[in-house]
Amino acid sequence: MGQAFPADGCLIEGRTQADESLLTGESRPLVRGVGDAVIAGSLNLGAPVLMRVTQVGHGTRHQQIVALMQRALTERPSTVRWADRVAAPFVGGVLLLAAAAFGVWMHVDPSRAVWVAVSILIVTCPCALSLAAPSALIAATGALARRGVLVQRLDALETLAQIDVACFDKTGTLTEDRLALAQVVWPDGDDLQAWQRRAAALAAHSRHPLSQALVRATPSEDAASWPWHGAREQAGQGLEALDADGRRWRLGSAAWVGVVPPTDLARPAVWLAPQDGTAAPPHARFEFDEVLRPDTAGLLQSLREQGIRLRLLSGDRAGAVQAVAQRLGLADARHDATPQDKLASLRALQRQGHRVLMVGDGLNDGPVLAQADVSVALGHGAALAQQRADIVVLGSRLGEIAHARGVARRCAAVVRQNLAWAAGYNAVCVPLALLGWLPPWAAGLGMALSSLVVVGNALRLAR
Template identity: 55%
Template structure:
């Protein structure tokens, strides 16, 4: 029977809302696959999960729905990612399949997740309270039987106390232990054995045998009752699960904090400057929006009226306000602190930087790390061995001492429940992910932590990565013989309007430099194309082909040395194969770039500057950074070839970049990091996004990755040692059920507590400078 709808669930009469395309944009991303068909990727919050085996049951239920391409469920993150075809199925069908499997699902939004966490936590606390309270009363009634000697306790009083213990154990069996029985039933119904099966079997056998001993002391179960062991065992296990739930919720709050920064509505301005309040879901690029002081910016946008300061702490982890002059870019979710301003929307919904970061976190929390997948493969065989051991122990003890056969089997079932082993890797990885997220480094792939510990060489892109993304425009050169129809100011305005189509740091700097120039937005471009590593090209209203980028791209016959910008960055501008202007820029190192390179080298990593810039400029930058090697003039193809060659030599390599031309290398590297302000395609290919834009966070990530793998090994060693010691004790009858329950719960608590050490706020290492303001 399905539970009634509550917070975090989807009521049956409201399921059709999930099929509204506008509403789906809150938790679904749409794209087109190689075959040209539309594919939806939805993030769902799953409720009712109690162990890792539940993830497999939900995946099987969803994959049986026609039109579902892939379903990935994370038990530790309590989230699901479902890729489905809108033309063949509906999201309501997927949710109905999850509910039919005995669970529930809701859109993964901040409100639903928060309410679902509150409900789950409240239920967990109540279950623990009932089990602990009843367990204390049962222990009080069992005490006379333990302390009395001889005939001090009359048989009728002993029987009365046993009846009272049985009555107090009923709420524990019916309510407190409910998750174990429902989880076991789900697994058996799907013909899979999960961790709840031995727990439920042990609890049920203990209760049935104790009940038989209570109402028929001369029967086959004897006269000994173990209601105290039963209630204590359930209490210990529920306490462990409550702490595990809190640990998962602490990680989930990272997403909630980010989404809480987004406003529900925005003040959109019409052509006459009149404002109307609309849902942020209705904003489109080009809209003009007024943002009052204290309100979050509803989309990624450009300041068109006024100047202000913005709090971007939810993206960078830094609480210092950032100055936003006229023409500056603002990101969705940051808070307007200075003055009321008007912005022009550039990107909305899932295209914004904030939603991109949230999507990365959802993906990371929906993944099963390789360590967890390896554990899943042998979990089922291990549980079969446990059941066989319990049955064998019962058979042997039925010959040696029939009165102890049941209790020995129960102890074996309880002590071998692999809860601690299943929590060893996920709890550590999620704790580390939470600490990195609060610092401003968002993991898209949890396995990146494991990969980063084995890295031997790390490649850095130059422009926008080791240099500050905000380049400074210093001036222009007019080239002799070039096409110059309208003067320098007009050339700057036209080039800037085309540069606005790109996210490359040089293009963004050029667009920002020309923002005050009248007519910058008046140019209409057609057939705009961006060629990675080369530049932009487009046709104007008259059909002329204009290019902005490298000298050889703009004018194939132009030697780059003929227009040298004195070692500074430059882009060329021209039409019809002739360059008319060279725009010059100064680039500066990020404040922590040199310290980051030195810290990584001190940790034994080779640091290589891999840049598409001219070799002489790349070499000068390499000298300033003191890297091991510099490779300049690299195209996307040569960058990929360099990384592939290093991997062929047996090296484990990492890549840090930000541009479109870095995307293939980011995808190929063993571990990859994209700067938060970089191109969307590069962020999509990277294992992690440095949303803080602090290179020093890479050093923190490397150190934390090493500590995380050490904690995982500690957890696994402890769990394996615990089972190796306690299983023989249970088999020989030296470990009663109450002690087995206490040991199993304590083992899980130690694993969780050990992992939570990784969630502490990260501080810069001793060889790193203070965090730049």
């Protein structure tokens, strides 16, 4: 219990709950009994079980996702800098220009032909042009690193400034990896606090995520004030124990407790009721909801204001996805999405000409992170997702994504300024060198000064 399943297989003995959130995006632990399939890499949360291995190595769901991610990485759209495109023809043109100038000056004034050619070569040395983008990118990545944002691919900053669609995973990305108590329904005329203290004290005997959420929502001194005896947990069902008067109580699913749940209940819930043989025992219902990260709403609002289209891609069930989408005002939300579905959705956007940002944290996000024009993984996420992402946000602070885009846009502006300076410098100095008005020493000084201007402009990003 508490360990990851080592391979794909099916259970042949026991009953438990499996946390598959990093593999499928499902936010709640899933009940797994005899004959049910379990996935390599998912966590066993409920009880010790015995499984039959059906797939190992490359045949497991885990490895299929990894293989899909590797294929997506090779098909990712490439970005080529303007400076990289012009560098080769620029150097060739400079050499031809210097040779032509040497030939002309051999007829005009042979004594000056060599230093005119040398001046042209020096003044057009593409230092400023070559430094225009790298100096800005390095300064920007250094500034981001000091804020805990690690840029693993420098080109990603250029593309981040150009994105027009942002896609997000839900579980563990927009929401935290825990649930919170959202509502309590208790019998009329009874004391709410008494019901909650009683339930929290019993829940403290379990490591189930819903039990832990109930304990966190109740002051520890209140939970400790209600004694239980003989507490026992039934995997996939709930807990039962005796109170101080010897009365048996159960906390868990509606069927386990013996009550009929509301037909319109959308949130995960547990029930608490005494087991005194009555058909409809008095009971309390504790409903839970996913917890949004503190800066989720702020990030989405910032992106909306910049005209970026937002999309939610989640492997979770429809009810959970729609609930989060409504809270965040997201009109475009996909649920029950497999890694292949997410990849297909993102590729469709790219075929339409969009530049797509993908933010995720799970192993199931690996393929779509590899395919996206720019990908961001959160620091708490799966190691494989972080390895394939262009940017990793340490501390999982979503607000840093908006800041990183701001830095990327400033970086793009600085690169354009540097390129304009380099082009202007060459437009002025090359004719002077051709006319023989710029000696080699002056050409060297101008080349050095132009490089200093480019680097100095880029250093503004480091502030």
